[in-house]
Amino acid sequence: MPTAPHTAPHPRRRHRWGEHGLAWAFLLPSLVVFVLFIGYPLGRTLYLSAHANDLFGAPSRYVGWQHYTDLLTSADFRRTLVTTALFTLLTVVPGVLGALVLVLLLENRIRGVRLLRSAFALPFAFSVASASVVFAVFFNPASGVINGLLSHLGLGPVGWLTDDRYALVSVAATTVWMSLGYNVLVLSAGVGSIPGELLEAARLDGASGLRLARSITVPMLGPHLFFLTVVSTVHSLQSFGQIHILTKGGPDGATRTLVYSVYEKAFAYGSSDFGTASAQAVVLLVVVLACTAVQFGVLERKVHYA
Amino acid sequence: MKKSARALAALLVAGLTLTACSSGDSTSGSGGGSTDAAAPGAQALDQAGGVTIVEFWHSMTGKNADVLTGLVDQFNAAHQGKIQIKAEFQGKYDELVAKYKASVQQKGTPALVQVYDIGTRFMIDSKQTVPAQAFADKDGYSLDDLDPNIRNYYSVGGKLAAMPFNSSMPVLYLNTDAFKEAGLDPAKPPTTLAELGDLAQKLTKKDANGQTVRYGFGAAIYGWFVEQLLAESGTMYCDQDNGRSNKAGKAVFDSAQGARIVQWWADLVKNGYAANTGRVTDDAQAAFKSGTVAMHLESTGVLRGYTEAAKFTVGTAAFPKVTASDQGGPVIGGASLWISGPGHSDAEKRAAWEFEKFLTSPEQQAAWHTGTGYFPVNRKSLDDPKDKEWVAKYPQFQTAIDQLKATKPAPATAGCLLGVMPQARKGVETAIEQTIKGSKTAQQALTDAAKELQPAIDSYNSSVG
Structure with missing residues (x-):
């Protein structure tokens, strides 16, 4: 509009611009943080994944997709992917279902339920490192508590962390124990938010026990269960501390997950292979994104939002 | 005007790069190489004036860290106003090397760094250090008190690349x-x-x-x-x-x-x-x-x-x-101390060397040995009365002493440099x-x-x- 400059801008438009400006101003701090701490590292990772390294791990020459094609043709890496998938299944499914069972049981009006609820939420207060060290003591094949108990029953000894048939399960069990506290906490809050009249109506209709859980409590916990599944999956894919402390990825690579493999390539054994490590990190990002997308696409459709 | 300024800047940058390259060259070929020129003499400290601060990265924890801190404090007290060693724990051996590599990339290496035995070849190839031999030759300082097997491990071509510090078997x-x-x-x-x-x-x-x-x-x-x-x-x-x-x-x-x-x-x-x-x-x-x-x-x-x-x-x-x-x-295990060359002043290098000599003297190695259980790298430490008393108290340690004495330096017992x-x-x-x-x-x-x-x-x- 050529005549517009002479007249004052439309009050509504000006108002909107001001609103946008304000919105951007408010967003700016988080935007800066986002770019600085997510955007830059991501870009840097992509850059490193396309470069070979010198002696000190600095990018030396451009190699394009080389690291990715090397990874996809490596039997070791395929094994790492399978281990990662297994580890995720072995931690997310028992972690979420176990917490659900505990919370449902806690719904029964028994004495000391508050105490039990806090007790089950307690693992949340443990750091990964201290919990792992405690489990390492439990699992010790020669002097551990678990094998001690087994030997009283005339069983064992089992190489919980040193036998490749059990190592992944043992690390997963430790992870389940650690995640149980948080999961119980979230689901307990979920149960508490179910409207009382809903449960009351169901009870009047004669529902109790399993029926009540199946038809009312669990569906009403849908959003919480969905949230836990997504978050546990991401957590599980990123697990590092317990693997590092309990097995260091061994024996013979039986507990080497994607994250641990990234660590090994970049920092362990003085290899400084940041190129391969970055390529693996990008693969991890894609896996996490894919898992989350699938969960949103498939699972969320079945979630009932009250 | 603008154009000439830009040309000037380009020249400056080119010049800086060139000097950087040449200074890099003068300190390369370390690790037993003939780089005696890179080792400054005793006058470097006097000329520096003020306190020379030496950043020292190590991997010692627990009791070993306490004993090391004690030795550092003792050295600093004796060189007050001249040298100050700033000891910093940088994680386990592997982690320390990872951090050291990052510091090379960022051109911020510590003046003195403790690196494990199996990092020796890497440290030589990194071309970031001045061999201990260069300092010893400059000073006419005898390295003969060092245990021959331990000296053997950290030597390439008969020249000592790094000063052994904590050795175990x-x-x-x-x-x-x-x-x-x-x-x-x-x-x-x-x-x-x-x-x-x-x-x-x-x-x-x-x-x-x-x-x-x-x-x-x-x-x-x-x-x-x-x-x-x-x-x-x-x-x-x-x-x-x-x-x-x-x-x-x-x-x-x-x-x-x-x-x-x-x-x-x-x-x-x-x-x-x-x-x-x-x-x-x-x-x-x-x-x-x-x-x-x-x-x-x-x-x-x-x-x-x-x-x-x-x-x-x-x-x-x-x-x-x-x-x-x-x-x-047996192959001697443990770690040695490396003095950084590029990016460090002569005074820093010299101060780091003085500290190395102090740490490996008979008396300090005896203190280190009895405090930690590491093997003394200085042969004379075993004659120290305090050390003798300690070995009498822990006769189990005699095994290690006998074992090392019975070993003749040879490539197999020197361990693999890879x-x-x-x-x-x-x-x-x-x-x-x-x-x-x-x-x-x-x-x-x-x-x-x-x-x-x-x-x-x-x-x-x-x-x-």
Whole structure:
């Protein structure tokens, strides 16, 4: 509009611009943080994944997709992917279902339920490192508590962390124990938010026990269960501390997950292979994104939002 | 005007790059090379004036860190107003090297850095350091007091690349109570792998249910022990005389001797005479301390911890040989101190050297030895009255002294110099696990490990040029 400059801008438009400006101003701090701490590292990772390294791990020459094609043709890496998938299944499914069972049981009006609820939420207060060290003591094949108990029953000894048939399960069990506290906490809050009249109506209709859980409590916990599944999956894919402390990825690579493999390539054994490590990190990002997308696409459709 | 300014800037940048290159060249070729020019003389400190601060990265924890801090404080007090050593813990050996690499990239290396034995080749190739030999030659300082075997490890072409500081050796630990209970004489420890296997069988104890309550043998799956056994048998770990005569291009741990060692270990586990506690050394140590394992391989560095924690009498014996005719000996482990060249002033380099001389003097090494259990790198420390008193109190340590004295410096006992040594060690550990699991024979597992390592060696050597 050529005549517009002479007249004052439309009050509504000006108002909107001001609103946008304000919105951007408010967003700016988080935007800066986002770019600085997510955007830059991501870009840097992509850059490193396309470069070979010198002696000190600095990018030396451009190699394009080389690291990715090397990874996809490596039997070791395929094994790492399978281990990662297994580890995720072995931690997310028992972690979420176990917490659900505990919370449902806690719904029964028994004495000391508050105490039990806090007790089950307690693992949340443990750091990964201290919990792992405690489990390492439990699992010790020669002097551990678990094998001690087994030997009283005339069983064992089992190489919980040193036998490749059990190592992944043992690390997963430790992870389940650690995640149980948080999961119980979230689901307990979920149960508490179910409207009382809903449960009351169901009870009047004669529902109790399993029926009540199946038809009312669990569906009403849908959003919480969905949230836990997504978050546990991401957590599980990123697990590092317990693997590092309990097995260091061994024996013979039986507990080497994607994250641990990234660590090994970049920092362990003085290899400084940041190129391969970055390529693996990008693969991890894609896996996490894919898992989350699938969960949103498939699972969320079945979630009932009250 | 603008144009000429830009040209000027370009010239300046080019000039800076050139000088950077040339200064880099003058300090390259370190590690026994002829770079005496890079080592400043004593006057560097006097000319500097003020306090010269030396950043010192180390990996010592617990009791060892306390003793080190004590030594640093003592040195700083004696050089007040002149030198100040700022000791900084930078994580375990592996973590420290990772951080050191980052510091090279960012051109912010510490003036003095403690690096583990198997990082020696990398440190030489990094071309970031001034060899200790250069300082010693400059000063006419004698390095003859250093233990010859220890000196041998850190020397290339007869020249000392780094100053040894904390040295340890593996010994065979014995639960003497278990020996007596089994009707065996702890004064007659096994000397070969075959004897060790026999005794392990005799020392293994089962309860009424057939459950093993005590294993005859148990050690962490730690590649270091295989390196030691190979050295004991006089066998090389990598080619070119363990990388001593020329840069190593190939790992040769997959020899018949290597396979024999790994197979022996795996068979003991499979037959139920040895506990398999995995790679984590703490777990293997716990098994010995609790009495679940009667014979055990570990470093001398844990001796004091064992005598304090164990409820039985801890005995030590020489690290076993593979066969009775073996002529080799143990490889000295531990770490050494490296002085940084590029990016550091002459005063800093000089101050770091003064500190190195202090740390390796007879008196300080005696304090270090008695405080930590590390082996004194200075031979004269063992004559120190305080040190003698300590060895009398912990007679188990005499084993290590005798063991080292009996070892003649040779390429096999000098240990392998390989840029990717940490990865080689990891490969051997995987091979042990595979053999125990039974998925491969020892020979196959070691051959595969050597094959998998080859690309890493090649790419390392090509990046070093």
